[in-house]
Amino acid sequence: MQDDARPRKDPAGKPPDPDHTQTNPLIRKLDSLASLSDADRAVLETISADTRSVPAHTDLIREGDAPNGVYLILEGMACRYKRRSRGARQIMAYLIPGDFCDLDVAMLKEMDHAIGTLSACEVVQIPLDTIQELLRSHPTITHALRLATLVDEATLREWLVNVGRRSADERIAHLLCELLLRLQAVGCASSDAYAFPLTQVDLADTTGLSSVHVNRSLASLRERGLIEISDQHLRILDLQRLQALAEFKPNYLHLVRGAAA
Template sequence: TTLRRCDPMQDALIRKLESFEELSDADRAALRAFVPRVRNVPARTDIIAEGDVPGDVHLILDGYACRYKMLPDGQRQIMAFFVPGDFCDLNVFILDEMDHSIGTVSPCKTVEIPRQAIEEITAHHPQVTRALMWCALVDGAILREWLVNIGSRQADQRIAHLFCELLLRLEAVGRVTDNSYAFPFTQTDVADTMGLSDVQVSRTLRELRALGLIHLKHRVLTILDVDQLKAYCGFNPNYLHLRNARWSSRRQVPWLSSVQGG
């Protein structure tokens, strides 16, 4: 990997945090000062490996990464995907050693943020602190939803649910165009995430294409009918806790809308 000086931080992190809380100009300036250097990490490379002693906090500015664990027989279980604007683990520096690995899926631009910088910005910017708390809570909510996905949904629904989740998470950071987004994941990546075989993933992708719900070509996924895909897998975005989703939910409840002044 290489380290290089960079221009002010891309807006992925700021856009993500503003999905949860309104930030001031001072908040945004502090976040941009957060990131003096960008690290370019090739695809399929560990950012930090199980057993390593963690220090800095890792932030994904561009590309896709994942949290995973390897079993003794070589089987891999992916437990989280990271998209631009995501911290790989905000409080990782508390651990004595890593109990899992974080690796890139595609080429990534990452930032290693010192613990002191995190502590300083949270001490002086309460709205940023609240937004970071939202991030940590949503990470837990996504993990719970993934457990439900693996334990209770059929193979085709699991994959459709993942597609819907990525659509909303990437929309929040401005990485979706006409319901299309970069999809560098292999069938094995999806299989290792969903607890399926490569054959099951391949069959499910064919079914979703045949139903006219998705188009996947040249590592770009297009959701052709978002509402139908959500209905197909019973997708409810409430666990992502995005401001627009929370606002939409309040507007659907008359008494709560009146209380909120809507």
């Protein structure tokens, strides 16, 4: 439904296909953060084997729950979110292929936010023991995951800037620019387009706007020839201008290799 941008994975267990490694978003992501060994890659491949399909709009964990292991997203899109008592929702992060949900939050005894799918997803649920064993025996992976966590945090800070100090059009433009780079980094976007399963309500709950206003902002971006949405796919028609409009500076994503301690 929203996975056309990436070759479909063989649903069968673990074919030790040497190229498969290139399509595993987790490996792809960690490889760009540290120099994984073949052994590292193999372990990650094994971990990613046991996937589970989760329909759209389904909670993986709720606020108040005790963390029940760690989720890894391999396909589709999920999010962290909170709800206010009157129902207002704020999305605080998008989780895309290659993202772990709760590597660290699992250390706390109670979730302070929920995690739910936005589109249909392929996820792996990994027991804490497995994770801890992985971290113990694979220092390079540990390091890469640490860096990934830092980037997640930096992204969260940028979202706060987005909601606090940008206009509606700018917020949406910024979000779309960010998603392009993040999805490219895991092989889920072409040079200017990606699968886009988000509804306008989702965008509203991400950017702190009303869905009606999101609609108007999207229309404005379209009319200015900046983007095009059709059939659950987003195409960026003029990345330069879109980035300029949003004052998008990708430094916070720390995309270039060489960040090792």
